[in-house]
Amino acid sequence: MTTRILIPSGVLGLGFEEEALWCGVAAKPDLIAIDGGSTDSGPASLGTGTSKYARAAIKAEWRVLMKARAEAGVPLVIGTCGTAGADAHVDWMFEITRELAAELGQSLKIARLYSQQSPETLAARFDQITPLDPAPEVSVEDLGSMNRIVALAGAEQIQEALNTGADIILAGRTTDTAIIAALPLARGEHPGACWHGAKIGECGALCSSDPTSGVIQIDFDQTGFTVTPLATGAKCTPHSVCAHMLYENSDPFILYEPGGYLDVTEADYTALDDTSVRVTGAEWHPGDYTVKLEAARTAGFQTTLLAVLRNRRYVENAQEWADKLLAFLDTKLAASLDLPREAYTIDIRLIGVNGALGALEARKGDPTEVGAFVIVTAPTQADATEIAKLINPFLLHYPLTRDEELPTFAFPYSPAHSERGALYAFAMNHILKLEAPMDAFRLETETL
Amino acid sequence: MPTLAQETVKIRSKNAGPFWVTVDLFCGTSEAFDSIRGRLSSEAVADLYRVDAARLKRFDIARLNVIKFSFPRPVPQGAPLDRDQHGAQYATLLEEMSLA
Numbered sequence: 001m002t003t004r005i006l007i008p009s010g011v012l013g014l015g016f017e018e019e020a021l022w023c024g025v026a027a028k029p030d031l032i033a034i035d036g037g038s039t040d041s042g043p044a045s046l047g048t049g050t051s052k053y054a055r056a057a058i059k060a061e062w063r064v065l066m067k068a069r070a071e072a073g074v075p076l077v078i079g080t081c082g083t084a085g086a087d088a089h090v091d092w093m094f095e096i097t098r099e100l101a102a103e104l105g106q107s108l109k110i111a112r113l114y115s116q117q118s119p120e121t122l123a124a125r126f127d128q129i130t131p132l133d134p135a136p137e138v139s140v141e142d143l144g145s146m147n148r149i150v151a152l153a154g155a156e157q158i159q160e161a162l163n164t165g166a167d168i169i170l171a172g173r174t175t176d177t178a179i180i181a182a183l184p185l186a187r188g189e190h191p192g193a194c195w196h197g198a199k200i201g202e203c204g205a206l207c208s209s210d211p212t213s214g215v216i217q218i219d220f221d222q223t224g225f226t227v228t229p230l231a232t233g234a235k236c237t238p239h240s241v242c243a244h245m246l247y248e249n250s251d252p253f254i255l256y257e258p259g260g261y262l263d264v265t266e267a268d269y270t271a272l273d274d275t276s277v278r279v280t281g282a283e284w285h286p287g288d289y290t291v292k293l294e295a296a297r298t299a300g301f302q303t304t305l306l307a308v309l310r311n312r313r314y315v316e317n318a319q320e321w322a323d324k325l326l327a328f329l330d331t332k333l334a335a336s337l338d339l340p341r342e343a344y345t346i347d348i349r350l351i352g353v354n355g356a357l358g359a360l361e362a363r364k365g366d367p368t369e370v371g372a373f374v375i376v377t378a379p380t381q382a383d384a385t386e387i388a389k390l391i392n393p394f395l396l397h398y399p400l401t402r403d404e405e406l407p408t409f410a411f412p413y414s415p416a417h418s419e420r421g422a423l424y425a426f427a428m429n430h431i432l433k434l435e436a437p438m439d440a441f442r443l444e445t446e447t448l
Numbered sequence: 449m450p451t452l453a454q455e456t457v458k459i460r461s462k463n464a465g466p467f468w469v470t471v472d473l474f475c476g477t478s479e480a481f482d483s484i485r486g487r488l489s490s491e492a493v494a495d496l497y498r499v500d501a502a503r504l505k506r507f508d509i510a511r512l513n514v515i516k517f518s519f520p521r522p523v524p525q526g527a528p529l530d531r532d533q534h535g536a537q538y539a540t541l542l543e544e545m546s547l548a
Contacts, residue, residue: 039463039466040534042526134467246470246509250468252507252509355531356537357531
């Protein structure tokens with residue numbers, strides 16, 4: 001048997017070539033799978049329970065995919081709904097789906113797979129939680145102070161959702177690969193090929209010569225898989241496919257998934273023609289059923305300030321100026337604030353000098369101007385803004401030496417400070433061992 | 449002396465999850481791959497990123513003419529002192545490095 005999965009793009013919200021999608025529908029896929037997020041953009045999506053992408057972008061693309069599903073008559077699966085895959089993200093995606101079902105006049109069975117973990121349940125299973133390397137320190141008490149905790153579902157939970165006969169599956173946090181691997185695994189295709197092909201396909205056409213076209217299809221069978229990009233002119237080569245194993249992977253040969261790991265060391269990549277690549281030889285090694293945990297917590301509140309240094313002498317001595325200013329502020333603020341010094345941080349990033357790399361920067365340039373970007377992190381927004389206001393006059397006027405007229409730098413707007421709101425931090429990089437795959441996940445179905 | 453950017457086809461970096469960064473050097477040809485891998489020590493790369501050499505993973509992948517390094521991020525993605533959420537600018541340090 002062959003199982004054909006149509007993958008419209010690496011993530012919903014990034015866009016895809018619609019013509020290529022309809023080619024994929026015409027080729028009669030067994031399932032349409034698309035990812036809805038990842039940790040790529042940082043902890044804020046999980047911390048706030050909101051999507052990184054605009055609702056309008058998600059709805060416009062989801063409309064096309066819902067039409068494609070109706071035409072193909074096969075399940076449409078989205079993993080890691082709404083960027084981070086917490087319950088709020090799944091419910092948000094369900095709302096959009098409900099609106100579209102009404103607008104398109106579709107009658108649908110929807111399955112929602114929830115991946116969010118309650119702190120209480122996790123606390124009861126604390127002895128089944130193991131840190132990965134490196135992982136933040138987490139105590140049982142810490143669990144309750146996190147904004148949201150999710151577990152990454154694997155193929156088994158998606159299979160459970162498929163078994164409900166749902167037309168559309170809205171999944172919370174899943175591994176990028178699970179939504180693609182689930183059906184071919186359930187149909188008995190080669191397990192190594194299922195996971196390997198899913199990894200190659202999880203970013204859509206990124207494994208091809210035309211990454212932005214989005215759409216690819218993968219055929220899984222008993223010995224391997226074949227990947228084909230569907231946009232006109234797009235090509236997969238053994239090199240482009242194999243190279244995708246490097247992408248965002250710390251180890252290009254080993255990939256851990258719930259219930260085992262994939263080893264592609266012995267994989268063989270062959271060009272079938274100008275566009276398709278055949279891959280065999282990956283091995284799946286079953287093991288304990290563990291799922292990865294991700295969490296976000298509020299790590300303070302931030303207020304920022306920006307001053308631009310244009311004066312030649314200050315530009316040339318920007319680092320010395322920033323170091324002196326920070327030392328001065330340390331004493332000055334301690335005298336004015338009730339907060340202990342360790343409760344807040346002040347970071348001055350010199351844009352134009354080493355803004356992106358900080359202490360790692362090796363190049364010394366000769367910038368025209370330097371942006372002094374000040375980030376204050378404190379326990380509350382009010383504290384952060386109070387500190388920023390204390391900093392304000394010194395950021396504007398601080399001199400390199402005592403015996404000179406006070407300089408005045410360029411503030412780009414008034415007021416000079418901006419409140420950023422909460423700062424979120426990734427709070428877990430752990431795995432949870434389960435007795436059965438559905439132990440940490442919930443499935444709900446509804447007919448619209 | 450040429451920089452590594454001049455000696456390779458492409459050098460890129462990206463997070464591998466919020467706690468790791470991975471850097472890929474695409475050497476282009478087997479000649480360039482052999483030449484660069486002989487001259488680029490793991491210790492030099494560890495020094496460049498100020499990570500413990502024992503925690504730096506290295507993969508010399510002849511099939512792709514790629515040398516890949518992975519290491520724990522100096523600070524996790526999104527932490528107060530993180531300056532580059534996606535870790536994509538880390539590659540520039542290797543791009544501008546020259547090998548004897």
